[in-house]
Amino acid sequence: MTRHDRQYWMGGNRSYEQDRFFEESLDKSLWQKAEGPENWDACWYTGMPDPEFFSQVGPERKINHIPGNNALTVKSRLYRSLMDLRDRVERQEKGGKHLTDRLAFVPKVFSMPEDYHAFQQAALDNPDKRWLLKPKNAARGKGIQLVGDPADVPMESSWMVQEYLENPHTMHGRKYVLRLYVLVSSVSPFRVYLYHQGFAKLASMPYDEENANNPYSYLTNPDVNALNLDADVPVEFVDFERYRAWLREQGHDDEALFAKIEDMVALTCLAALEPMRERSRVIGADTRGCYELMGIDCLIDADIKPWILECNLSPSLEVCAGPESGGDIEERIKGSIVADMVEMLGLNRPAHKESSGSMVEQLVRETQAEMASSGGFRNLIPGSDPSAYLPFMTLPRLSDWVVAQALSDRPLKPPRLERWVAEETFSEDQVYLYDTRLGHLSSLNETASLIWLMATEGAGPDDIASALVESALKSMPTAPDAWAIRNDVWNTLADWVNNRFLVQSEGPSANGDALESGQPPFPETSTMMSMALSCGRFQARFFTDSAPLVNRIESLLEPMAISDEAGKDSLPRLEIVRDTPGFTLILDGQVIRSRLSLAAVVPALASCLATHSARHDDIAIDAGLVAGSDGEMFLVSHSEPSMRDALTLALSTQWRMDCGRGALLKSTDGSCVTGLGLPLHNSDGDDVFTPSKAGIAGFAGRVNAVLVPSDESLGDGGLQPLPVNESLRHLISSCCGEDGRPLDTDGFARLADWLEGRERYLVDMNNLEAAAAALSGRCFEKAPQKASGGR
Structure with missing residues (x-):
């Protein structure tokens, strides 16, 4: 592009004070102000723009937001994101603590309405603990209040309750919160920076446990304290240079504190990495054109331990303090933050040109160039030790991995994966994954199946990619794109880890002993x-x-x-x-x-x-069986569901014969049937079952009679003969062929012929003794055919 051809646009819930540092930082010889939101090369938006703003972003068209940032900037989501990260890392460590303990920096949060009862229980269990009631999506201290009676906490979804951190560290007797300025300059590879300067924001009244209900005592938000007309200096900012000098004067190790703060900030941003990547994918945003400047509030307790309180979208860049209380320093620092950011992002350099070299070389060169021009921003990820944060990623993407490898002063150990909530099953050389939490079953294609099997057997992502490249070399006429294959493997595995199908393995094998924490393995x-x-x-x-x-x-x-x-x-x-x-x-x-x-x-x-149970021309019949030792059998229809297996069980008791459920009329066994041995449905209750008698499964014999229970009176004898067609009507719905298919024409004819050769009766369920006696007289006196086979 030529000079003046690049346009910037500023929008959103804005004031010029919020925008002016961005505008002042742009090189006027390269940039001119756009007339509207339709055409811009750089967008500075206060608040979160609509998804369509991201449709055209890319390396040459940048916007100051990343889709999915609400995983951090909505208060209740911030806590949930960090807890999800903690849960995964805890699972990785299998009872170890060296990683999990680093995540203990966020106070407990209860999100309404789903956590209402949990909060009430926590309040009951901790009667002396205090809690803060906060709107989930408000800023500048609006709506924050101490909870008086926990029973009065609203249940509406717009509210959350946060644990109140007792014993804060005080400066000149006043509570303070550190405002940290954090920049995520890239999502892939992931790059995070913390500005070397920031502010301690002081409350306008001395901190007093007895007077903690006074908002000017326990809240540090400038917008709240500006309303304190009794304070000589209602809004006071102390920059980090003076703050750290004061800490040292008090005998504290400021280097140790800020090392903890840097680790806390990096881990907080990592908790939102996958939500940002996924949301960007869903709305089609090219993340090379997205960056995010956030304001993170951090409380320091009396033990000089930092705690994350909240993460603010579009942090205030207005000058809040007066000149006598740090306003001049505040203006200088906020201006330098934006100026250093604009320089680091390359907005004041000529338009992007295609880089030469391999993809690895381009990624490494881009990262090194950005870090070299970062000004007052200190790089946290990949950082001075690029391996430090790889275990906290669900799984590094290939861009993260190659950058970390290039910048590390030692070889990095490739990540290893193991199963978490997925079970695999196999059918005809295809792998199916079943999510044991959600009940979802998915099939994998041939390539994905190979990736899954190699990963669960301990192969690293690059080992798997090498195997796929080697296979492609044998089957393709031209050399495959090795980078594309590597990238697909890393992305596929990362998606599975993100879905908790797999997890990085930091501790003993998942198939080893129980966890040290006392939790059994999955x-x-x-x-x-x-x-x-x-x-x-x-x-x-x-x-x-x-x-x-x-x-x-x-x-x-x-x-x-x-x-x-x-x-x-x-x-x-x-x-x-x-x-x-x-x-x-x-x-x-x-x-x-x-x-x-x-x-x-x-x-x-x-x-x-x-x-x-059936194959080929077999007929499976879901019916009761009563069988004697000499091979005589009775088949009992289930056409009346309300009667269940009552007739089968009753006749078994009357005649002291075995019984069971299910019969198979095999295509090869003529008129004999074979018992299936399925459980019988007891008449005592809907879910009460009785096992078939031992030996009934596989027992083969000739059926003397087919019986259909009836609740109608059938006279003194308790029986009534049935024609074949009526017997078919009762039995056909319980019959099927191979794979459960309904009987075809041949099967129907065969069943009718089989019924023609059997006795067929309605049985009076109200006169069972007479019916059983009549059946004994009619059927047992006929010489039964001996059993033709067994198990």
């Missing part, structure tokens, strides 16, 4: 129960890790259990996993049923087994 699905099952022609290995479910289901599955140690790994995988909410039933990576209550698991599992 349970594998086979921890509690693993059993090989046979149901008709279907066999599978069943898994679940829920103790309440094992207690409920183990005896019900025992009749179908088989010994298959030699071939257990080749069986289909049938599992029930804990979900939110309830349970999910999965067969070979495919979700069969989800959102199951504990009571609904047994019927769902029984239905799954029954519908998979």
Whole structure:
């Protein structure tokens, strides 16, 4: 571009005092003011602009905000972001503390309304503790007040309660908060700076525990204290140079304090890194054109420990203090902050030209050039020790990694990953990932499957990328783009870590001993129960890790259990996993049923087994079976759900015969049926089940009669013969073919022919003794066919 061709625009909830330092810092020979928001090369916006402002940003068109910054700048989100970071790091360390302890710098926050009861309990447990009530999205101290009676805290979603930090460090008897100026100049690679100057903002009244309800005593916001007409100096700012000199005079180590502050600021910004990257991706923002200048407020307690209080979007650049109370110094510092920022971002240099060299060389050169022109900004990330903050990232992106490697004075250990909340299943060389928190199942393509398997076996991202490049070299006519492949691998793994499918491994293996903290490692699905099952022609290995479910289901599955140690790994995988909410039933990576209550698991599992029991031309029948030792059998229809398995259980008791549920009419066994051994539904309750008798699963014999229970009176004998068509009407809805499909024409005809050769009766459920006696006389006197087979 030629001189004067670049335009800047200033907008938002603004005043000229808020904008003037930015305007004054621009080289007037390169920049001219835009007439409106339509065309600009640099946008300075007070507050957060609408998403469309980010549609055209890039290396040559910059805006002073990053999408997703509300992960820091909304008070309740700041706490949640830091707690999410702490949870992940705690999981990485597996009981270690050297990383987790560095994150203990934010007071407890309760967000309304979801934390209302938790706050009430905390207030009850700590009657002497004080709390601050704050609007979630306000600034300049508006609406902040000490909580009097916790019962009066509003439940509306616009409020939060923050733990009040007792025993603050005081300066000249007054409470103070440090205002820190923090710049995120780049999201990828991530670069964070802290300005060497800032302010101690003092309250306008002496701090007094007995008078802490006085806002001029416990609040340090200039807008609040400016209203204190009784103070000689209502708004007073002390710059860091004088503040640090005063600390040393008091015998404190200012270097140690500011080292803690720098670490705290870097970690706070890291907590929002993934939300900023994700929001930028969603709205299509090129983050090379985004930067963020924030004001972070930090309280120092009596032990000289820093605490993060809040992070402010578009920090005030107006001069608040009068000349006699630091106003001149305030103006000089705020002006230099913006001027150094403009210089570091290259806004006053000629328009960007394409860089030469590899992508690694370009990234490293760009980072080094920015750090060399940073003025009063001190670089925190990547910083003097680029390895220090890599473990706090969900996973470094490739740009973070290559910059850290280039700037480090020693080789960096590649990150290693392990499973967190994802379980993988396999089917036909494809990997399926199941999110055990959310109940989501996703399939991976061939490349993603390889990345997942190598990562979970301990390979680092670059090792995986090298394997993919080598494979591509063998299959592609031209050399692949190695950087693109590396970048895809790092991004894929980072997305999985961000979703908590994986986590960086900082401590012992996830499959090792329990955590030192006393928490068990994330349970594998086979921890509690693993059993090989046979149901008709279907066999599978069943898994679940829920103790309440094992207690409920183990005896019900025992009749179908088989010994298959030699071939257990080749069986289909049938599992029930804990979900939110309830349970999910999965067969070979495919979700069969989800959102199951504990009571609904047994019927769902029984239905799954029954519908998979048939092969080819078999007919699976969901019906009761009563079987004698000589092979005589009775099939009991379930066409009346209200009666459940009452007739099957009653006849089993009357005749002292075995019973079970489910029958398979095999295409190869003529008229014989084979028991499936599914649990019976007891009439005592909706979720009460009885296991099939041992041996009924796999037992084969000839059915003497097909019985249909009825609640209508059928006379003294308790029985009424049924024609074939009426029997079909009761039975057909309980029949299926292979994979649970309805019977086709041939299957229907075969079932009708089979019924033609059986006795068929309605059974009076109100006259069971007579019906049982009549059935004994009619069916048992006929010589039954011997069993044709067994298990």
